[in-house]
Amino acid sequence: IPFYPTSFTSSTTVANNAIDFTEAAEKTVHTVVHVKNKTLTSGPTNIMDLFYGRSRPREVVGFGSGVIISPDGYIVTNNHVIDNATQLEVKLNNNKIYEAELVGSDPKTDIALLKIEADEELPYVPFANSDEIKIGEWVLAVGNPFNLTSTVTAGIVSAKARNLNEFDGNPQSFIQTDAAVNRGNSGGALVNTRGELVGINTAITSQTGSYVGYSFAV
Numbered sequence: 381i382p383f384y385p386t387s388f389t390s391s392t393t394v395a396n397n398a399i400d401f402t403e404a405a406e407k408t409v410h411t412v413v414h415v416k417n418k419t420l421t422s423g424p425t426n427i428m429d430l431f432y433g434r435s436r437p438r439e440v441v442g443f444g445s446g447v448i449i450s451p452d453g454y455i456v457t458n459n460h461v462i463d464n465a466t467q468l469e470v471k472l473n474n475n476k477i478y479e480a481e482l483v484g485s486d487p488k489t490d491i492a493l494l495k496i497e498a499d500e501e502l503p504y505v506p507f508a509n510s511d512e513i514k515i516g517e518w519v520l521a522v523g524n525p526f527n528l529t530s531t532v533t534a535g536i537v538s539a540k541a542r543n544l545n546e547f548d549g550n551p552q553s554f555i556q557t558d559a560a561v562n563r564g565n566s567g568g569a570l571v572n573t574r575g576e577l578v579g580i581n582t583a584i585t586s587q588t589g590s591y592v593g594y595s596f597a598v
Contacts (some may be wrong), residue, residue: 384597393590408569408575415480416469417465418439418466420440442525445566445568445569446567450502456580461566468481480540483495508576517536523566523581526561528564566582580597582596
């Protein structure tokens with residue numbers, strides 16, 4: 381039975397041309413922040429409150445990610461990360477904590493802009509043109525899944541211009557990837573291998589609430 385080689389490329393050439401994620405990861409982990417959302421709600425806190433129809437104020441804390449996009453402290457995140465917040469707190473990769481101000485938000489595109497007043501210029505991620513990203517291109521997802529800060533996962537762009545709900549009337553054009561994204565990654569960075577921002581990680585499709593192979597970025 382004849383055998384045929386499947387590649388004529390030497391192993392040395394492959395090693396020299398291999399994709400290297402380390403530079404992009406090193407650049408991006410310092411620009412992705414941990415966002416804490418404190419919200420005041422009211423409702424019954426025990427069976428007696430429920431029985432007598434009483435409501436008590438209580439604080440609910442949510443977590444997500446954000447991306448520094450300018451050295452003076454502007455941060456992009458998802459609208460659903462900061463929705464209904466009474467207090468916003470941002471923690472940098474160097475563990476410094478700042479109170480954040482909500483500059484503006486757009487629920488339709490699920491994007492929000494925050495601002496912190498830091499005492500120094502901050503590392504930030506430059507923008508790439510997301511229209512030029514190609515299916516099959518390597519990307520990194522950087523965020524804080526399950527409150528695990530500065531987590532980097534890799535995957536490829538598996539689809540573009542994905543509409544997750546064609547009946548909601550919202551403009552949707554998600555980048556679909558197979559980079560692992562879980563709860564807490566929302567608002568984090570999707571970057572190319574040069575460490576340039578191509579999207580904001582926003583959603584997953586899952587029957588369990590955990591990552592099963594696909595994630596979506598604005």
